[in-house]
Amino acid sequence: MNDTSTSQPRAARGAGESARADETAAAAAARRARLGSLLKDAGLGIIFLAIVIGLTIASPNHSFLSLNNIFLILIQTSINGILAMGVMYVIISGHIDLSVGSTVGLAGVAAALFAHPGEYPLVVPIVVGILVGVAVGLVNGVGVAYGGIPSFIVTLGTLTAVRGLALMVSGGAPVANLSPEFQSLASGRVLGVPTLAIYFVVIAAFAAFVLRRTVFGRRVYALGGNPHAAEVSGIDVKRLTVSPFVIAGALAGLCGVLLASRTFTGSPTAGESYELDAIAAVVIGGVSMSGGRGRAIGVIIGALMIAVIANGLDILGIDSNAQRLIKGAIIVLAVLIDVKSRRA
DSSP states (O other): OHHHHHHHHHHHHHHHHHHHHHHHHHHHHHHHHHHHHHHHHHHHHHHHHHHHHHHHHHSGGGGGGSHHHHHHHHHHHHHHHHHHHHHHHHHHTTOOOOOHHHHHHHHHHHHHHTOSTTTSOTHHHHHHHHHHHHHHHHHHHHHHHTTOOOHHHHHHHHHHHHHHHHHHHHTTSOBOOOOHHHHHHHHOEETTEEHHHHHHHHHHHHHHHHHHHSHHHHHHHHHHHOHHHHHHTTOOHHHHHHHHHHHHHHHHHHHHHHHHHHHTSBOTTTTTTHHHHHHHHHHHTTOOTTSSOOOHHHHHHHHHHHHHHHHHHHHTTOOHHHHHHHHHHHHHHHHHHHHHHHHO
């Protein structure tokens, strides 16, 4: 009896110690993961800083870091950066969205149709453009979640269909004669800072907060990391799968509105290849193409890096075809680093 009674507390103590050891190991693994993510962001920041310094030294009269050029870089970053925030959500959830560039074109046309002088309040074209993006995102999300179609195929189809719809709605020609209020949306300045840059900063900060500090954001990470485990834990995987596509569509719609405001026309061909720049910013920023990993700060740096490289190469007089080659090489290198880090 004594042996049995003493062995039970020992077994209980052993089980408790084992559980505590497992918790300690899990906490250590979580700390290592956070440290690795911080080091990756720091490394990306160092690379970005090195590029800025190199282009400043190489540019004539160090004009690369002039205030006017910095504002120009911020303007060039803004629309792609906002677009990349939406694509970031989709890729972290384990999917891809190729239709955001076409959505920019359709949303810009739709907004421009309601932005003629004296016809509608300014809020109408803005809401119309965003709702067009939401509709495209909803089609993509439902096709993936409830139709069981791979996201690559669904968004490849909507990429073509949405562009065709933009051409049909506009009659194949840009929609012009926009109101001064609408034109000032993306062309104004606040205390000397371009409004486009302010939009980007606000949206990026909000996207980062939602992703890292809310239950929804944690569920998006869980969905991309292991959809089966997310479903077992009680998450409505199908409904959650739709959400990142809707977010990407809404932000693409907003980008269409801002681009139409900036160029003073709603062009049906606007946004061509924008999806590639957005995906490039996300991948360069350290978001895993396999889903489940990534940080908004990395995507922000990635978007800035693309704009900085393009701007710097323009200043140095590098041919546009060579710029595409360099951008493609950077994307491949970023994906290679991601694959190697996941294997490690």
